[in-house]
Amino acid sequence: MNQDKKICVYCASSTQIDDLYFRDARRLGQLMAEQGVTLLNGAGNMGLMAESADGCLEAGGRAIGIIPTFMIKEGWCHEGMTEIIETNDIHSRQEKMAELSDGGIFLPGGCGTFAEMMELITWKQLGLYLKPIVLLNTGGYFDPLLNTLIQAVKQNFMRPVHADIWRVASTPEAALQMALETPLWDTSIRRFAKI
Helix, strand or coil, X not given: CCCCCEEEEECCCCCCCCXXXXXXXXXXXXXXXXXXXXXXXXXXXXXXXXXXXXXXHHCCCCEEEEEEHHHHHCCCECCCCCEEEEXXXXXXXXXXXXXXXXXXXXXXXXXXXXXHHHHHHHHHHCCCCCCCEEEEXXXXXXXXXXXXXXXXXXXXXXXXXXXXXXXXXXXXXXXXXXXXHCCCCCHHHHHHCCC
16 A cells, blocks of 8 residues: 555646546546545646545545635635645645655646646756656647657757656556656756756
Protein backbone atom coordinates (compact mmCIF):
# COMPACT_ATOMS: atom_id res chain seq x y z
CA MET A 1 0.00 0.00 0.00
CA ASN A 2 0.96 3.65 -0.43
CA GLN A 3 -0.43 5.10 2.80
CA ASP A 4 1.95 8.05 2.88
CA LYS A 5 1.64 8.95 -0.81
CA LYS A 6 -0.29 11.99 -1.98
CA ILE A 7 -0.87 12.59 -5.68
CA CYS A 8 -2.27 15.86 -6.97
CA VAL A 9 -4.90 15.47 -9.70
CA TYR A 10 -5.08 18.53 -11.94
CA CYS A 11 -8.16 18.77 -14.16
CA ALA A 12 -11.16 20.65 -15.49
CA SER A 13 -14.11 22.07 -13.63
CA SER A 14 -16.22 22.10 -16.81
CA THR A 15 -19.40 20.03 -16.82
CA GLN A 16 -20.02 20.28 -20.58
CA ILE A 17 -17.57 17.58 -21.64
CA ASP A 18 -17.76 14.02 -22.96
CA ASP A 19 -18.59 11.20 -20.56
CA LEU A 20 -15.30 9.41 -21.26
CA TYR A 21 -13.46 12.17 -19.34
CA PHE A 22 -15.75 11.71 -16.35
CA ARG A 23 -15.25 7.93 -16.46
CA ASP A 24 -11.46 8.21 -16.36
CA ALA A 25 -11.56 10.85 -13.61
CA ARG A 26 -13.81 8.72 -11.40
CA ARG A 27 -11.77 5.58 -12.09
CA LEU A 28 -8.55 7.36 -11.14
CA GLY A 29 -10.09 8.46 -7.84
CA GLN A 30 -11.28 4.92 -7.14
CA LEU A 31 -7.85 3.47 -7.90
CA MET A 32 -6.17 5.95 -5.59
CA ALA A 33 -8.49 4.95 -2.75
CA GLU A 34 -7.94 1.25 -3.44
CA GLN A 35 -4.17 1.70 -3.32
CA GLY A 36 -4.20 3.91 -0.23
CA VAL A 37 -3.05 7.03 -2.10
CA THR A 38 -4.42 10.37 -0.89
CA LEU A 39 -5.90 12.49 -3.67
CA LEU A 40 -5.09 16.21 -3.67
CA ASN A 41 -6.87 18.61 -5.97
CA GLY A 42 -8.21 22.14 -6.30
CA ALA A 43 -11.34 21.37 -4.20
CA GLY A 44 -13.75 22.25 -7.01
CA ASN A 45 -17.33 21.05 -6.72
CA MET A 46 -17.88 20.59 -10.47
CA GLY A 47 -16.46 18.75 -13.44
CA LEU A 48 -13.55 16.37 -13.30
CA MET A 49 -12.32 17.85 -10.02
CA ALA A 50 -15.50 16.77 -8.27
CA GLU A 51 -15.70 13.49 -10.18
CA SER A 52 -12.20 12.31 -9.25
CA ALA A 53 -12.67 13.36 -5.61
CA ASP A 54 -16.06 11.66 -5.41
CA GLY A 55 -14.65 8.47 -6.90
CA CYS A 56 -11.93 8.47 -4.26
CA LEU A 57 -14.20 9.32 -1.34
CA GLU A 58 -16.91 6.82 -2.30
CA ALA A 59 -14.26 4.08 -2.43
CA GLY A 60 -13.18 4.94 1.13
CA GLY A 61 -10.18 7.10 0.28
CA ARG A 62 -8.92 10.48 1.44
CA ALA A 63 -9.30 13.62 -0.69
CA ILE A 64 -7.67 16.90 0.30
CA GLY A 65 -8.70 20.09 -1.49
CA ILE A 66 -6.55 23.20 -1.82
CA ILE A 67 -8.51 26.29 -2.78
CA PRO A 68 -8.11 30.09 -2.70
CA THR A 69 -10.39 32.17 -0.50
CA PHE A 70 -12.07 33.91 -3.44
CA MET A 71 -13.21 30.56 -4.87
CA ILE A 72 -14.75 29.58 -1.54
CA LYS A 73 -16.63 32.89 -1.52
CA GLU A 74 -17.91 32.12 -5.04
CA GLY A 75 -19.36 28.82 -3.77
CA TRP A 76 -17.02 26.66 -5.84
CA CYS A 77 -15.67 24.54 -2.97
CA HIS A 78 -16.41 20.82 -2.68
CA GLU A 79 -17.84 20.51 0.83
CA GLY A 80 -17.35 16.74 1.04
CA MET A 81 -13.55 16.72 0.96
CA THR A 82 -11.71 14.98 3.79
CA GLU A 83 -9.81 18.20 4.41
CA ILE A 84 -9.82 21.71 2.92
CA ILE A 85 -6.71 23.89 2.85
CA GLU A 86 -7.47 27.54 2.13
CA THR A 87 -4.89 29.74 0.40
CA ASN A 88 -4.69 33.47 -0.17
CA ASP A 89 -4.53 33.29 -3.95
CA ILE A 90 -4.15 31.07 -6.99
CA HIS A 91 -0.34 31.22 -6.92
CA SER A 92 -0.03 30.01 -3.35
CA ARG A 93 -2.54 27.27 -4.18
CA GLN A 94 -0.23 25.96 -6.92
CA GLU A 95 2.78 26.13 -4.61
CA LYS A 96 0.90 24.23 -1.88
CA MET A 97 -0.25 21.55 -4.32
CA ALA A 98 3.32 21.01 -5.48
CA GLU A 99 4.71 21.07 -1.95
CA LEU A 100 2.25 18.60 -0.40
CA SER A 101 2.06 16.07 -3.22
CA ASP A 102 4.43 13.30 -4.29
CA GLY A 103 3.62 13.87 -7.94
CA GLY A 104 0.99 15.20 -10.29
CA ILE A 105 -1.45 13.61 -12.72
CA PHE A 106 -2.98 15.92 -15.31
CA LEU A 107 -6.38 15.04 -16.71
CA PRO A 108 -7.86 16.99 -19.61
CA GLY A 109 -8.71 20.58 -18.80
CA GLY A 110 -8.68 24.13 -20.06
CA CYS A 111 -6.48 27.17 -19.50
CA GLY A 112 -6.14 26.68 -15.74
CA THR A 113 -5.00 23.08 -16.16
CA PHE A 114 -2.60 24.04 -18.94
CA ALA A 115 -1.16 26.86 -16.82
CA GLU A 116 -0.57 24.52 -13.89
CA MET A 117 1.02 21.92 -16.16
CA MET A 118 3.37 24.38 -17.87
CA GLU A 119 4.41 25.83 -14.53
CA LEU A 120 5.29 22.39 -13.13
CA ILE A 121 7.13 21.42 -16.32
CA THR A 122 9.11 24.68 -16.12
CA TRP A 123 9.90 24.14 -12.43
CA LYS A 124 11.08 20.63 -13.20
CA GLN A 125 13.22 21.84 -16.11
CA LEU A 126 14.89 24.24 -13.67
CA GLY A 127 15.31 21.55 -10.99
CA LEU A 128 12.87 23.29 -8.63
CA TYR A 129 10.32 20.45 -8.75
CA LEU A 130 11.63 16.88 -8.92
CA LYS A 131 8.45 14.79 -8.71
CA PRO A 132 6.64 12.81 -11.44
CA ILE A 133 4.41 14.64 -13.91
CA VAL A 134 1.96 12.37 -15.72
CA LEU A 135 -0.53 13.29 -18.43
CA LEU A 136 -3.59 11.02 -18.60
CA ASN A 137 -4.22 11.33 -22.33
CA THR A 138 -7.89 10.31 -22.39
CA GLY A 139 -9.11 10.05 -25.97
CA GLY A 140 -5.86 11.58 -27.25
CA TYR A 141 -6.84 14.92 -25.70
CA PHE A 142 -3.25 16.03 -25.11
CA ASP A 143 -1.91 14.95 -28.54
CA PRO A 144 -1.75 18.52 -29.96
CA LEU A 145 0.02 19.78 -26.83
CA LEU A 146 2.47 16.88 -26.87
CA ASN A 147 3.20 17.60 -30.54
CA THR A 148 3.93 21.22 -29.61
CA LEU A 149 6.30 20.18 -26.82
CA ILE A 150 8.15 17.79 -29.14
CA GLN A 151 8.32 20.59 -31.72
CA ALA A 152 9.98 22.76 -29.06
CA VAL A 153 12.59 20.03 -28.59
CA LYS A 154 13.11 19.56 -32.34
CA GLN A 155 13.52 23.33 -32.84
CA ASN A 156 16.02 23.57 -29.95
CA PHE A 157 13.82 25.57 -27.60
CA MET A 158 14.22 22.64 -25.21
CA ARG A 159 16.84 19.92 -24.98
CA PRO A 160 16.02 16.28 -25.82
CA VAL A 161 16.47 15.38 -22.14
CA HIS A 162 13.57 17.67 -21.28
CA ALA A 163 11.14 15.35 -23.07
CA ASP A 164 11.64 13.06 -20.07
CA ILE A 165 10.12 15.64 -17.72
CA TRP A 166 6.62 14.25 -18.28
CA ARG A 167 5.13 10.80 -18.81
CA VAL A 168 2.05 10.01 -20.88
CA ALA A 169 -0.54 7.38 -19.95
CA SER A 170 -3.63 6.24 -21.82
CA THR A 171 -5.46 4.71 -18.84
CA PRO A 172 -6.04 5.72 -15.21
CA GLU A 173 -4.27 2.53 -14.13
CA ALA A 174 -1.13 3.40 -16.09
CA ALA A 175 -1.23 7.04 -14.95
CA LEU A 176 -1.30 6.12 -11.27
CA GLN A 177 1.44 3.53 -11.69
CA MET A 178 3.66 6.08 -13.45
CA ALA A 179 2.99 8.69 -10.76
CA LEU A 180 3.99 6.21 -8.05
CA GLU A 181 6.98 4.61 -9.80
CA THR A 182 8.69 7.34 -11.85
CA PRO A 183 11.97 8.26 -10.12
CA LEU A 184 12.64 11.76 -8.88
CA TRP A 185 14.19 14.13 -11.42
CA ASP A 186 17.95 14.54 -11.26
CA THR A 187 18.80 18.08 -10.13
CA SER A 188 22.06 17.94 -12.10
CA ILE A 189 19.94 18.30 -15.25
CA ARG A 190 19.44 21.94 -14.22
CA ARG A 191 22.67 22.76 -16.01
CA PHE A 192 20.91 21.84 -19.28
CA ALA A 193 18.09 24.34 -18.72
CA LYS A 194 19.99 26.82 -20.84
CA ILE A 195 20.14 25.93 -24.54
